[in-house]
Amino acid sequence: MSEGLDRLAATLRVPATRLAPLEAYDDQQLGRFDDLVQGAMTAEDKAFDASLDEALKLVPKMLRGVVQKMLGGSR
């Protein structure tokens, strides 16, 4: 497996063997595809966080910490 395929597999959180059909592509092509996947994920993260922030505004301030803890405590 190439370095590009390993990087893409790590981004997609799958064993590199699941991406075997992409072995024919070079590291530059796989790197570009990985960049696109990461870009899509980052855009989703931003949209997700913005929606969550909006939802949390409806929670009274004194309870917000409790709710945030229920949501994993990462925000």
Added chain:
Amino acid sequence: MTALTSSLEITKLAHEMHVDESELAFLATTSPDDLRDLRGIVSHAMFSRHESRVKGLAAVSRKLPAAVTAKITEIAMGPMLSARVAAVMDPADAAKLAGHLKPEFLAELSVHLDPSRVEGIIAKLDSALVVEVGRRLLAQGHLMALARFTGVVSPATSLDVVDGASGAQILQLALFIDEPSVVDPILAGLPDETVAEIAAATAEQGEAADALLAALHEDSRARIASLT
């Protein structure tokens, strides 16, 4: 289940990733089936992010009456976050919540729904609501999202959704449906006039339409040929 063409699968993958198809043009030498598998992997990777937080939200929503959760969903969470939460809810709870949401909001939510969770939720929804949401998706041009629905509802429901749609719209929808055999009973229920429009539209879709026609039942092919 065989994917139709690589170019069609690239269109679907690009849609999943919110990128322009030209960015993925280099994948054209990958087989349609391998591209479909790749789409599944990318889709799962995208939808499984934030899973713990989404499950937390689903747990909070279970403690509230569905009508209250529906208000919070529409006012504060928005369609994307709501779709993520719906995907981790028990399908029965998600369907109950859906019954309290406005169809226009449900249509927006549907665009963001995890494809692998569509079937379990749709199966529990009132068919009139499914038809209304489907018609909204059609009117708004969300044919890829509608194709996911079409693959899991009855032909009668699909026919209600596409009633009045153009042949070109129905052909595009058919091209986005992952399982071509789903298309046969829908075609069988369409009037000759619409099937003739579909036949005329195939000329503009080239290789993808040829692949779809080849994947259809011989009765469907014969009917399309007779109306061409």
